[in-house]
Amino acid sequence: MSRQILVVEDETAIREMITFVLEQNGFNAIEAETIEQAQAKIKEPYPDLILLDWMLPGGTGVKLAKSLKQNEYTRTIPIIMLTARADEDDKVKGFEAGIDDYVTKPFSPKELIARIKAVIRRVAPTALEETIDFHGITLDPVAHRVSINNKNLDLGPTEFRLLHFFLTHTERVYSREQLLDNVWGTNVYVEDRTVDVHIRRLRKAISGDGHEDFIQTVRGSGYRFSGKILPSG
Amino acid sequence: MSRQILVVEDETAIREMITFVLEQNGFNAIEAETIEQAQAKIKEPYPDLILLDWMLPGGTGVKLAKSLKQNEYTRTIPIIMLTARADEDDKVKGFEAGIDDYVTKPFSPKELIARIKAVIRRVAPTALEETIDFHGITLDPVAHRVSINNKNLDLGPTEFRLLHFFLTHTERVYSREQLLDNVWGTNVYVEDRTVDVHIRRLRKAISGDGHEDFIQTVRGSGYRFSGKILPSG
DNA sequence: AGTTATTGTGACAGTTTCATGACAACGATA
DNA sequence: TATCGTTGTCATGAAACTGTCACAATAACT
Numbered sequence A, B: 001m002s003r004q005i006l007v008v009e010d011e012t013a014i015r016e017m018i019t020f021v022l023e024q025n026g027f028n029a030i031e032a033e034t035i036e037q038a039q040a041k042i043k044e045p046y047p048d049l050i051l052l053d054w055m056l057p058g059g060t061g062v063k064l065a066k067s068l069k070q071n072e073y074t075r076t077i078p079i080i081m082l083t084a085r086a087d088e089d090d091k092v093k094g095f096e097a098g099i100d101d102y103v104t105k106p107f108s109p110k111e112l113i114a115r116i117k118a119v120i121r122r123v124a125p126t127a128l129e130e131t132i133d134f135h136g137i138t139l140d141p142v143a144h145r146v147s148i149n150n151k152n153l154d155l156g157p158t159e160f161r162l163l164h165f166f167l168t169h170t171e172r173v174y175s176r177e178q179l180l181d182n183v184w185g186t187n188v189y190v191e192d193r194t195v196d197v198h199i200r201r202l203r204k205a206i207s208g209d210g211h212e213d214f215i216q217t218v219r220g221s222g223y224r225f226s227g228k229i230l231p232s233g
Numbered sequence C: 001a002g003t004t005a006t007t008g009t010g011a012c013a014g015t016t017t018c019a020t021g022a023c024a025a026c027g028a029t030a
Numbered sequence D: 001t002a003t004c005g006t007t008g009t010c011a012t013g014a015a016a017c018t019g020t021c022a023c024a025a026t027a028a029c030t
Helices: A012-024 A035-041 A061-070 A088-097 A109-123 A157-168 A176-184 A193-206 B012-024 B035-041 B061-070 B088-097 B109-123 B157-168 B176-184 B193-206
Strands: A004-008 A028-032 A049-053 A079-083 A101-104 A132-134 A137-140 A145-148 A151-153 A215-218 A222-225 B004-008 B028-032 B049-053 B079-083 B101-104 B132-134 B137-140 B145-148 B151-153 B215-218 B222-225
Touching (some): A004 A012, A004 A035, A012 A028, A012 A109, A012 B012, A012 B109, A028 A035, A035 A061, A049 A061, A061 A079, A061 A088, A079 A088, A079 A109, A132 A157, A137 A157, A157 A176, A157 A193, A176 A193, A176 A222, A193 A215, B004 B012, B004 B035, B012 B028, B012 B109, B028 B035, B035 B061, B049 B061, B049 B109, B061 B088, B079 B088, B079 B109, B101 B109, B157 B193, B176 B193, B176 B222, B193 B215
Parallel strands (some): A004 A049, A049 A079, A079 A101, B004 B028, B004 B049, B049 B079
Antiparallel strands (some): A132 A137, A137 A145, A145 A151, A215 A222, B132 B137, B137 B145, B145 B151, B215 B222
16 A cells, blocks of 8 residues: 655645656655645545645745644654755754654655655654565565465575565566666676576576466566466467 | 667756656666767667757757757757746747757656657657557557457567557558568668568467458558458458 | 469578576675 | 575577568459
8 A cells, every 4th residue: 555645835846746756656645735735634544744845835834844743643644844955944943843854955856755765664664665465475575574375485685676676566577687777776787697597596486386477588578577377369 | 668868957956857757657868967978978879869958068958959950860869858947039949959849947747758758659659658459459568468358469579569560550551661660670681571471470379269350461562450341342 | 264463371490589507706604 | 714695607408589482372464
């Protein structure tokens, strides 16, 4: 289940950009332009996190933060403040009001996502890294544990990352190069064929019994992780 | 195969944001900060599209656009100009220089992606990522999967590309030469008649049951992929 | 019908791509 | 140091893919 994030930001372009980036990263964005709108949207089900702009038409965001943090039901919601500059005064006031972190504009999407994840991890550690369950394969990113049909799997680090990537990116073909980028990391010099070998190791590991081939070879293109087995005609 | 997009932008935060958004959307981003860097990176294989900032340290982006559009090898590369404001003068100069579209900053990622896709669609009308459904034939470019009446089809790479081309270009006759250009790629030396063989293979693959000849032979002209069955006579 | 041009089909060989087992390098650890 | 687990690379064989050809089948035309 994806996280609800309330974006309180009056500049449309920035708000849209943030919303877009959030949704690209699997978050569910709710938008608000003013403090009033925001307050109206902070109700059950409560958002999991609030991105709060510092300068808002109805007053400073800190005002909202303060009131939220004083309310019994909303004080546990983590708040990340968006400030226009790295202003010490803003930061101090923000933290006094109870914010959990801040991001200074302009920021890169990567930074924003990283901070959101960090805050969620801090406040609700189990939340972000949820256990994945896919057709009998269970992967717990936090415990770094994999099981298939309740039988524990012993994977090497690379196989674990590869499986984790596949489980979060199913039903899609990835070229060897893309897999290297995503699992091994960019600017790592490794042969394309190395992927084949790790695919084979992972296949071997998860091919115990039951389901046949989760990892499907797409000749000429790459590999696909899929739970679907369509009848071939 | 993902499209290469060259991002020419000197502001790091914006460039990173754009790159991020592009890669989230399956594009392959190449970055350049200056006109010189950009020119160095515009070579084979040429990028499929260029996002060009208006204000650059080495001069205006329009200068680069002009030189690209005057070069035989680069003039077909679509260029989208990034302008700081909706300045009529900028736009006019841009279009005079041969740009294909423009986006005014600040822009939302959705708008950017939409414009990129629109331009690519205009220039290279093959579909990008959407699943195509045509009279029971389903082709998913992302998963690299084809099914006909929910039965999985096993196609070789060339057959897949051929079918993909046909599905995005139905009801129209294509000569063997045109098919070679579009499916095999230009500057590939292959016999005309090779197309016949692949047509046959594709026909065989999709001729399971139900609809018979999607691929119609137009004697003397080429082939046509059609859902219509015209009464013979 | 006979002729010619064009297309369908099966076969085949060369090439490409992939799966697999082996192995050495490396680092961690006892 | 010795051992173990992990990892990247390679060699090899199997399988799939591809382009081309020869010939059959079909359509068009006289």
